[in-house]
Amino acid sequence: MKASRTVPQAVLHRLPRYYRYLGDLLEDGVERISSSELGKRMNATASQIRQDFNYFGGFGHQGYGYNVAKLYREIADILGISNPKTAIILGMGRLGTAIVNRITFTKRGFEVIGVFDNDPALIGKKIGTFTVLDVAKLEDFCKEHKPVAAFLTLPREAAADTALKLEALGIRGFWNFSSGYIRLNDPTIPVENMHLGDSLMTLSCRMQEHDIKND
Amino acid sequence: MKASRTVPQAVLHRLPRYYRYLGDLLEDGVERISSSELGKRMNATASQIRQDFNYFGGFGHQGYGYNVAKLYREIADILGISNPKTAIILGMGRLGTAIVNRITFTKRGFEVIGVFDNDPALIGKKIGTFTVLDVAKLEDFCKEHKPVAAFLTLPREAAADTALKLEALGIRGFWNFSSGYIRLNDPTIPVENMHLGDSLMTLSCRMQEHDIKND
């Protein structure tokens, strides 16, 4: 199925969630599921689920529902899980380390092939299965191994410059944890932001709306 | 201004970003800014910015623009920055530690008053300015100090149960880093999710749409 190109933003952001739920169902040995049943579990309307699943080519059967395994594979394909993209991590401080220890990259569509830092205390250190490389060797590394994605777990000041440098070195996708916004020369290059501070402020705002106060 | 109640979802999620940009302008000594100028910098339409700023009560002046300092304070109020909410952190592994070291909670509307873990190797350890407490003491702690928010940096399995327990103990806002989705008894309690895995899959999908492949 090549319909992925037409998947609208709103649907795209629901895909990982569908993927997770279907994975759970699969583990539980569920073979088929209807849009209404899945909707109940996921807190969504059956209509939306059918609409969404149709953007990538109607895999249901009338009177039956959806085959969980088939749908799961289908979404995995659209997400690009089985097509791992080479990635490097910039910044192996506590956050970079936490991420390496927490996430199975291959289950999310990536293969990490190098991790970098500029801190002499970290360079050469073993973190998980990776040895921290000197950021001075970044250029040579990129020329040799041609990674396509970069995960930025560095401080705000460093992130913007590093991103531009990486763009020049051929990086075509960014996962950004720094609080700054990244502006590249090519605005079509995808940048996924994990803005911790923004998320926390959103929570603060929502709690305030609910008139939640300390005693 | 009490208009915050009417701010729609879409606007709410843009507020932290406005806040950051205005903070930068303030630091640069910019006194006033027009919606078109801000739009140019933030990659948004002037129309949207005016529309957004109006949801919380029109602070601009015709022919002049917006006073940066005034607007900044206004947004801070809506976000609840100056009204710190007491919070506890559950899970002081690498991720919890990274967050404590990275985020200035008071600048984001929270005051962390306790951090917990169940790992004997961590309990009693000093992390930043906090001493890790035994999760066995959670109940007593909550009864005594009545925190209103909880940050969940624990593994998936533990998160759902812990959240329910915390809801019963009076927690009224969750910042969730675990990959699972949290279902509370009261569905109006705000839960802000930081789903690292989902974000990474979204990046994978977007890169795939751009036909980005490894060489």
Added chain:
DNA sequence: TAGATTGTTAATCGATTAACAATC
């Protein structure tokens, strides 16, 4: 005053939900 820029209404666009005929 004239120019600039807001506040606000109307038009457009996109996303969600409802409805129901098609069909397994």
Added chain:
DNA sequence: TAGATTGTTAATCGATTAACAATC
């Protein structure tokens, strides 16, 4: 076949953009 459930079209809802009169 009858019942269930999809695929798909139409209706609704919300969010974005355009336009322009109000006014500093």
